[in-house]
Amino acid sequence: MPSRTTHSLYTLTDSSECGSETEEVDPSKHLTPLEKLTAEMCKNENVLKELALGRRVSFYKVRGQIGSGNFSKVKLAFHALTKDKVALKILEKRRLDLQAQKMLSREIANMESLYHPNLLPLYEVVETQSRLYLVLEFAGDGDLHTRISTAGKLSDQESKIVFAQILSAVKYMHENNIIHRDMKAENVLYTSKTCVKVADLGFSRRVNNLNQALDTFCGSPPYAAPELFKDDSYIGPPVDVWAMGVLLFFMVTGTLPFRADTVAKLRRAVLEGAYVLPPWVSAPCQQVIRGILKPDPSERCALDQMVGCEWLLPVELFHPIPHLQQLNPIHLLEADPGKLDRDQEEVKAILEKLGITQEHIYNNQGKSIRSPITGVYRILLHRVRKSRGAESEPTISGVVKDPKRDSLRAYRNLRHTSKLCVIS
Template identity: 85%
Template sequence: MPASTIQVSPQVHRHNLYTLTDSSECGAEKEEEEDPSKRLTPLEKLTLEMCKDENTIKELTVGKRVGFYKVHGQIGCGNFSKVKLAIHALTKDKVAIKIMDKMRLDLQTQRMLSREISNMESLYHPNLLQLYEVLETPSRLYLVLEFAGGGELHTRIISGGKLSDRESKIVFAQVLSAVKYMHENNIIHRDLKAENVLYATNSCIKVADFGFSKRVKNHNQALDTFCGSPPYAAPELFKDESYIGPPVDVWAMGVLLFFMVTGSLPFRADTVAKLRQSVLDGAYVLPTWVSAPCQRLIRGILKPEPLERCALDQMLGCEWLLPVELFRPIPPLYQLNPIHLVEADPGELDRDQEEVKGILEKLGVTHEHILNNQGKRVRSPITGVYRILLHRVKRNRGAEFVPTISGVVKDPKRDSLRAYRNLRHSSKLPSFNAESHSQQSVQKPWAVCKQYSN
């Protein structure tokens, strides 16, 4: 067999991973290409380019393209990944692609990654960063995520100083809404911090990075993994004992709120050992300029005993957040699956889905494409383009509107929530003897501590 044939065959097979049905072949477009009377749809044209255009194939080979995405510059990095900006070749929407080298992923990291994908797949909330698609090659794994172009909350505060009381209310209300939704679906974030709160617009925020998230059977399930960032870690995490998840997220929200309204962290030290003692001592000082209602909320959250901390409903009804109108409809999870466009009865699709269906048809995505990709869920290019379009349509219709601040409205339903402020959690902390681990010192107090397998 000639050497040139040996070189071409693997390329065709590899790029065929990005075609749209199990039976699709690059050569299937040949007849259409030779027939000038037949006009190719945008999807057919893109598929043909990925199989036959030399420049496109070269971009795919060197990583300048991944599936239907044109990859641009780097916008972030983590311990095991880097994040790059990309543009969907069909929809022209910006996305963020989290890229991981599979050769560097040990067994523990692979489990965490699988859990991250699964948890993101089961969440759909306006203030949670959305997962569009997952792609995989022999050497790399790609998570295609919603692009939040406004940057991190941490960067905004470090460069511009503390937030105003009004802006702090707007940001914290959205974080609260997102975390409450996660907990209602039995998922604990376990890495809430300012670096993981992103601005999608000037005021709309997204909670991101679910690498340490954990699905629990119930809110009393014992966990024993120290993970996340030490300055945001609850006292029980530093005791090397078991803990329950929700109060850990609540504590981190208290640290986050303190950071927003003061511009500094409540617990600071040069080493994890000193930081640990500071957290266990509960030694922090609230500046006098922080409003009294906000101070009461922070003190209600940052309580050493997990069972005494504010519950999420208590925060929702507290005096500081009472003027904030944050209630919004949460879309049903089934909307993330494009198969609903095919299986829905006449008149069952809402206005957003009807608009998305029309755009997909113009791009050349047919019912057959959707049916042939059924069961692949997030590992499907059809799911990717559908979710991107659905998100765009919903965003343009105001689905991600930011909370508004009004005067204190006498609403009996919301006023009644204030009664929660003096209540305690009724659950008890189960006893569990976790194996002792040594703490490592870090150069910066916000550096990520060593993670241990759960």
């Protein structure tokens, strides 16, 4: 008889012998949700069939496809314990050559090392004999490209709110020496009407320092910076900045600044750097776009200059960024008394109700993102923090409260020329 893939009650990892590690449960004993689920995954014929057919993966019930990429497809799924929706990025191992495997490993490592309200979070990685599953937050309101393509350009105010969030995410990535290299409207996902997250770190690259030279052409040609078309080495941050300028142009006009029916013609248009801004785009917004879309990367606006520009000065975007240590469930057990915040205390209580004990948490250490316990914990922590407004949309107050930003107001009426950009 072929062996069945089942799950151990204590380790919550794949095991070929369920009965060898799972204790017999007294039928009269009240089962916790975790005990009930693991028992079903060992003995319930319907659940075992779903696991064999790929309709279930670990603790996730898999539903229909919601997206696809060059090497992957994305499906909607539900966590069987927490009932939360997630997105499953599914990759067939046999289709991944050595380069694709290297990129995937880099993507997972970079996502593990980042935690920001405007970056799509990675909850868990599940691996089977033939597939690899990345469990991500489900962004149910679609992507920026689809929204603009169907409903038209964004208003000036909505553009400010969306662009400020993208800027915050990319700035955080660069502060952690990670370059995105595939910024485009398709990779900006809506989690609510006005809250967005930057996604798809498949081409991302960690560098030793932000001046490190790179030599791989990455991303979508309409968003590619001029230096990428010159088949020479380039510096990472200005490439992301250029793509953000193209993205902002697309948001406020509904069209791309550089368009052509062939890559060769597109290359020529980008290298020439000629584009036309419609008159309805506000003057402060035009100033940002012109400061970004400069052919010479050394003359482009830096991210800090964008934060302080006149167009974004009224936007309040201050989200605390928790420490990465808090993404590990062991933090609940090892934190000093009274050091857990309200969100963590609530998550700890929910885990206990689900039947996840200290023993489960300790037994799953060393597996990091590849632990189902980590997956449950991160999903719950994200849900609780989101319910308390940790990912609320930026506000446009017109009053700048940050002293650093206030100091920039003094320079609004001055003209300052630097190697990076021109502020007027």
